[in-house]
Amino acid sequence: MSDDNVVVRTQDLWKIYPQEPEPVQAVRGVTLEIARGEFVAMAGPSGSGKTTLLNLLGGLTRPTRGTVEVAGKDLTALSNRALAALRLESIGFVFQAYNLLPVLSALENAEFPLLLRGLPAEERRRRVLGIFGDIGMEGLENRLPGKLSGGQQQRVAVARAVVGEPALVLADEPTANLDSAASGALLEMMEHLNREYGATFVFATHDPRVTERAHRLIRLVDGAVESDVRQDDQRRPPAAP
């Protein structure tokens, strides 16, 4: 894989939490590469290190040893300020609990990364409304998160994650709080954004609907990669026209 095409590269990545009676090795020597535009699922039982690995890839926590590169930058070498700037410009997050800012409307939540990047209001709205049109959120722009269903909140969270056109979107159990219809719709939406915008998605998930639709499935057991399989295109639903 050429360096230009690699979005994520980890090398012997470890995360050890000092804990009594003995330290917890949440991630153990993970080495992997993820290419631009991939739709990757990381699966595994609870405690297998999925979320910790996702946090390491997102620069939300620092590794005990090893390296993480995102969009060509070594996260372990970045200052906290540079790491925050990288998160803003190159990484989008989707969380299980949606985690929208409760005081901002759906549109304001989605445009928040652009606000931080200093885009003019008109340009922010144009970009967000374009995505809202793609994900079926028209007419709900001014609602506060508390007035949206779980599925709608997660759509806004996804819009927020992709609006800044990050190199990488990290989604931690994005369908866990959604019913099957909302989960299906959300996955379709993310596949659409993957195809249309070339966004690279990495999921941490238990959900078989997600693992089945992923291009690549990485299985983690006890913090280590047990298997890393590129899945057959036939198993995935056809791309939207």
Next chain:
Amino acid sequence: MTNAAVRPRDSLPKTLRPGSRAWIFFLLSVRNVLRNARRSLLTAAAMTFGLAVLLWIRALTDGAHESWVTGAVRIGTGHVAIQAPGFARSGRLTDRLSAAQLDTAEAALRAPDVAPLIRAIAPRLEVSGLASSAEAAVPARIEAVDPAAEAVFSSLPASTVGGSFLAPGDRLAAYVGVGLARRLALGVGSRMVLTAQGASGDITGQLVRVVGTFQSGVPEIDEGLVYVPIATARAWLGTPAAATTLAVLLRSSYATERVARAVRRRLPSGIAVLAWQEAAPELASAVKIDDWSGYAFLAILYVIVALAILNAVLMSVLNRRREFGVLQALGLTARETGWVVFTEGVVLSAASGILGIVIGLSVTWLLWRHGMDFTALMGSGDITFSGALVSPVIVPVFRVQQVLFCLAATLVIGVVASLYPARAAGRIDVAEAMKFDR
């Protein structure tokens, strides 16, 4: 496996410098303050109440001090006393101002930066002497005054209990305290002899007739003070056109330092300028002690208010750990996350401060603008303090400086109380904060 055919991307600008995000923090802070209306109101209520009480207490304290000072200086040597150096210590006629010095001093008081602050100017010739009648002789403080000027300056003309105050043109007249009149068995129309050391050093006497008696309520004044016309005294004591003091009464005690400084700057070193704090140091100390004991009480009040704010903001931070985690995941630095919380505290403090000022001033003005009557607390007897009668009615004094001080105190409390929660918000473990509660 990647998607090759993707939409062409518009180029997005680089991240702005963090400083330009201040208004975003402000927006978030205001929205958060409004979102948690009940918490914000409770916190704001503590601050508003604290500030309103602070303003009320300061207005009354300043009013009480103004009353003490005004009472003392109107009987005494004014807010500012212009004298010959050494008179304050010696009290002797040899330490007097000449006619030329008085002219110089009066010219300094007419300066445009000083004149508007002055309510009255009164020349006085003061000596210690003996007051005697056919019945007795007692030591007395003899103050020779300009009747017209003194009628405006002194509060004693309003304390007349018999006869009347000195009138312009009076010659051999005296206005005496009731205690002194009693001791000398004098009434209005009675004659008495005043004896003192004249300018030449000789003891000299002057016959005067009592035209009025006064009761100030201050025993040492009522039993020992005699007012005579200054023209009479100048002739009697051999000090033509001289005075021992040019007493200056100001419109507000708070202008004392300013006027004293301005006049001092314009006068030669042979003329002394004393602020009331120097002329009445015991009163100045009392005011200072009262001020600081008030501040100590208010400091305690404000520590309690600060703890209430700290508690409210900190609880809010602890309840919003995930929110702060999200902000950092989205690209804010830890310090910027702290700024959001800090700005919230400052917004809340500023809003409470303004509300507190409005309420504090309004309530004090509406209920007590004509004075708060403490007669019931003082009992029936007069209370004197540092040579002045303390009025049982305290009229609050409002000053811009005082309002700004109170507002600043509230803001400082708000800022200080927000620092720790801001620091706590910036130091959260983002990964931990983002964990889903199962």
